[in-house]
Amino acid sequence: FETVHNFHRAMGILQHHDAVTGTEKQLVAFDYAYILNDAISKSMDLMNRALQYISSNDKSSKSNNEPYYTLCLGLNISQCEIVESNDKVLITLYNPYAHEYDFKVRLPWQQSNYKVTGPDGQSVNASIIPIPSFMQDFPGRNSSATHELLFKVRLPGLGIASYFVEKLSANKPAPRLETIMPLPTL
């Protein structure tokens, strides 16, 4: 309850109409982000316990090699330190929507080869797409990723699904990308 209380406090403050509509001054916007981020970071233990409880079929055993999850709050600007610094990453998605949800996952990526495995152990198709240059130099973005790995996940309503993403050092992925350039304009 203490952890959830942090969220209550944060969302209580962000009820203000400025927070809802984004009309606050920029320094206030930073403060709102700080309050919410603080609540999120303090909730990671709770979130991990919940995910481990949901995903382990033996509720009583406490195996110590449970994955410990973090969030990538910079994913919207193609920044995710865990993906960029690990070759094997587990991604568990929680779907708060009450229906099945086909969701497009985009992860910051270099051009290395990849293997994406779905919850059923089958491999999942993916594409590597360049991040536009004007999005790479976004202020505050500290990521060296120049591409995104795009794949589609299918999430059960009000459920979770885990996907496994692996960087393969073997040769470059088969090109699944066609690039069209404009004709030189006279």
Place this chain on the structure above:
Amino acid sequence: EAPITAQGKGFSASFDSSTGSIQSVSLSNGKVVKLRQKYQWYAGFDSPGTPPSGAYLFRPKGPASGFPGQPTYQIFNSPDCFEVHQNVSEYVSQTMRIYPDDPFIEFDFKIGPIPVGDKVGKEIISLFQTDLKTNKVFYTDSNGRQMMKRVKDFRPTWKYQVIEPIAGNYYPINSRISLQDKDEDIQLVVMTDRSQGGTSLNDGELEIMLHRRLLHDDNLGVDEALNEPGVDGRGLIIRGKHYVLISDIKSSNILHREKGIQLYMAPVLAFAPINSFDEYR
């Protein structure tokens, strides 16, 4: 020089090969709708003695202007996604995205920092132009629930006098704005990822305000101009998304409500380094 087309769910879109901008949308029922999208900007009102454009006041000095020159672009086409990376000006750029299994076209824009070296405050809009016959009527949502009917230069509850031809027709958009052509049974919906403002000043058109930078205090309480320095002092940069749907009216109303809930309830992604997925499974 071949026309550039991309296939979405229930539609295909064609793009102008000289600018990379969208040109038309062909629906699976055979109808073709002209669709143009471009960025424009309003100069903020700034003559002394009269209320200027400011944080609380939207008061453009005149009609919107375009950006000089022609956008440059690159297209990346993969079986999973069709993307147009387009540069409109040194501070306006966007990615247009079409997924084969998605009825929406995504406009992922980045605006700013807005230059004000010319001492002119600017307000940037995204303008969607179609050939739909809409008779001055458009719709904006009220808190993501009911769609409110809006009529240009008109108020349902009092005799409206046009004083601000542009600002007077702007309405709040909480999550979506739409146009309907009842004769053709076609609806254009633009969904936003945050609260914005917008209008339809001409038949078949929708415009949405994206970013503003103004140089005068409108004396309505903030006590300063809407001129934030941003992280590096050059001004604020914003990034956002619009989701555009063109479809017959009935299915459009189903699709945009479903999309609205999905955008609102996006999945939470949690990451963990792991050695063996098989063991985890």
